[in-house]
Amino acid sequence: MFPVSAQFCGISKDLGDGVPVAMADNLLTNSFVFVDTPVWLTDNSNIGGMDAGGTVVQGKLYCAVTGGGNVFTDTFPYLLANILGDVTTTGTASPFTHKVSVMNPAAGNSYRAQPTSHTLTAYNGVAATSGAWQIASVALSQLVIDFDAAAGLLTYTFTANGWPSVVAATRPTSAPSAVKPIAGWRGQMGLGGPASGGTLLSNLATAKITINREIENEFMADGTQNPQAIGRGAVSSVDFDATFLATDSVVWSDTMNNTGPQVQWLFNAGTSQQVQLDMQVARFKVTKPNYGNKMVRWDTSGAGERNSTNAGATGGLASFQATVTNTVPSGHYS
Numbered sequence: 268m269f270p271v272s273a274q275f276c277g278i279s280k281d282l283g284d285g286v287p288v289a290m291a292d293n294l295l296t297n298s299f300v301f302v303d304t305p306v307w308l309t310d311n312s313n314i315g316g317m318d319a320g321g322t323v324v325q326g327k328l329y330c331a332v333t334g335g336g337n338v339f340t341d342t343f344p345y346l347l348a349n350i351l352g353d354v355t356t357t358g359t360a361s362p363f364t365h366k367v368s369v370m371n372p373a374a375g376n377s378y379r380a381q382p383t384s385h386t387l388t389a390y391n392g393v394a395a396t397s398g399a400w401q402i403a404s405v406a407l408s409q410l411v412i413d414f415d416a417a418a419g420l421l422t423y424t425f426t427a428n429g430w431p432s433v434v435a436a437t438r439p440t441s442a443p444s445a446v447k448p449i450a451g452w453r454g455q456m457g458l459g460g461p462a463s464g465g466t467l468l469s470n471l472a473t474a475k476i477t478i479n480r481e482i483e484n485e486f487m488a489d490g491t492q493n494p495q496a497i498g499r500g501a502v503s504s505v506d507f508d509a510t511f512l513a514t515d516s517v518v519w520s521d522t523m524n525n526t527g528p529q530v531q532w533l534f535n536a537g538t539s540q541q542v543q544l545d546m547q548v549a550r551f552k553v554t555k556p557n558y559g560n561k562m563v564r565w566d567t568s569g570a571g572e573r574n575s576t577n578a579g580a581t582g583g584l585a586s587f588q589a590t591v592t593n594t595v596p597s598g599h600y601s
Contacts, residue, residue: 269392274299275441276334277388278345280601283381285430285493287401290388293443294345296336298424301389301402303431304331305492328431328492329484330402332387335424337448338412340540340593345385346425347589348600350407350480351502352382353579356597362539363596368579368588369502380581381499382406383601387429388439397435405429406497408482412544413475414451414534421449421534421542428482430493446593447536455533456509458517462533462543470512472564474532476544477506478587505571505587507549513556513563522554527572541592546571548586 276299277290306326311319344365348354352370356363372378384406390399409426413419456474460466481500489495507530511518521528530549535541550569557564571577571586578585 271391274389274391275443277390277439277441278342279386279388280383281386281403283384283404283496285403287388287403287433287435288386289437290386290439292342292345293441294334294336294342294387295339295443296334298336299334299389300332301387301400301429301432302331304329325492327484327486327494329494329497330429330432332402332405332427332429333425335422338421338423338534338542339444339446339448340536340542340591341444341446341595343423343542344591344593344595344600346407346410346423347591348383349385349405349427350382350410350425350478351587351589352380352499352601353581354601355580358596361594361596362592363594365591365593365595365600366579366588367591368577369583369585371578371581371583371585373581384497388435389432390439390441394434397438399435399439400432401435402429402432404497406482406499408480410478411475414454415473416451416454416471419451421451421454428484428497446540449534449536449540449542453534453536457529457531457533458521459528460531461529462531466529468511470514472510472512474509475507476532476587477504479503479506502586505546506568507546507570508566508568510557511565511567513565518551518565518567519554522551522567522569526551539592539594541590543590543592545577545588545590546586547574547576548572
């Protein structure tokens with residue numbers, strides 16, 4: 268038997284060729300599930316009998332992955348780099364600042380605009396010899412960032428596809444960092460400007476940002492069950508949901524007037540641990556009163572709109588940019 272509490276997850280950059288790479292860091296998760304998912308091919312040929320159950324052949328194969336946990340500034344950029352791709356790091360000494368936006372076609376990446384993929388290592392002790400499985404060339408299709416000012420930490424969940432899992436050759440070693448998670452109450456929001464000065468709101472209760480990306484398993488007649496590649500299509504949307512204490516009607520006005528203000532969420536746990544989430548144009552689409560608490564709240568939802576301000580080093584347009592400050596130098600995430 269193997270205790271659930273002993274499991275852990277690791278992450279490392281790979282080359283996107285299905286070859287797993289030993290973990291470089293712990294990806295601290297509260298949940299992590301991988302499911303190898305074959306396509307089942309059934310031969311239902313007429314055989315002159317009354318049993319319709321055909322012969323089943325295993326077809327192409329990939330691994331579906333879901334996970335989630337608390338945001339730690341030293342490892343969360345791996346996930347941002349995977350789903351968005353354009354990473355620019357500044358700083359010659361700690362703290363370092365990592366700006367992440369959607370990768371657009373540019374000469375520096377051969378116009379392919381494909382983010383870095385990663386190997387995830389899942390240890391639970393069950394696998395023979397190493398106790399762990401590796402899922403190579405993982406590509407995220409969704410990343411959700413969530414917080415509750417009253418009762419929670421800044422958290423994430425993700426959905427992804429990867430190559431079929433394989434048993435790791437050697438036992439991985441768990442070495443979590445000393446970085447602390449970020450409490451939701453440390454979050455701030457700017458509406459119509461950055462999270463400072465006259466644009467700083469004091470009535471944000473909860474918020475959720477959902478990044479959706481198109482991915483496609485590219486299966487070919489190449490003599491293997493594995494994908495030839497997992498292609499990244501467009502970032503299809505960056506949506507947001509937020510709840511405000513109804514101290515005024517500003518967000519209702521932004522919805523009704525189709526204002527599309529700048530929105531910035533800022534979370535920090537010290538000068539070297541900070542997460543900043545930016546939408547230069549945040550289109551509020553729904554604002555409705557919420558009477559579920561003692562005080563009236565506004566429930567809002569909307570989406571980021573593409574603009575040049577949120578674009579990264581590859582240029583073009585983007586609807587969202589994340590900036591993470593930590594002690595990790597350039598080249599670590601992409």
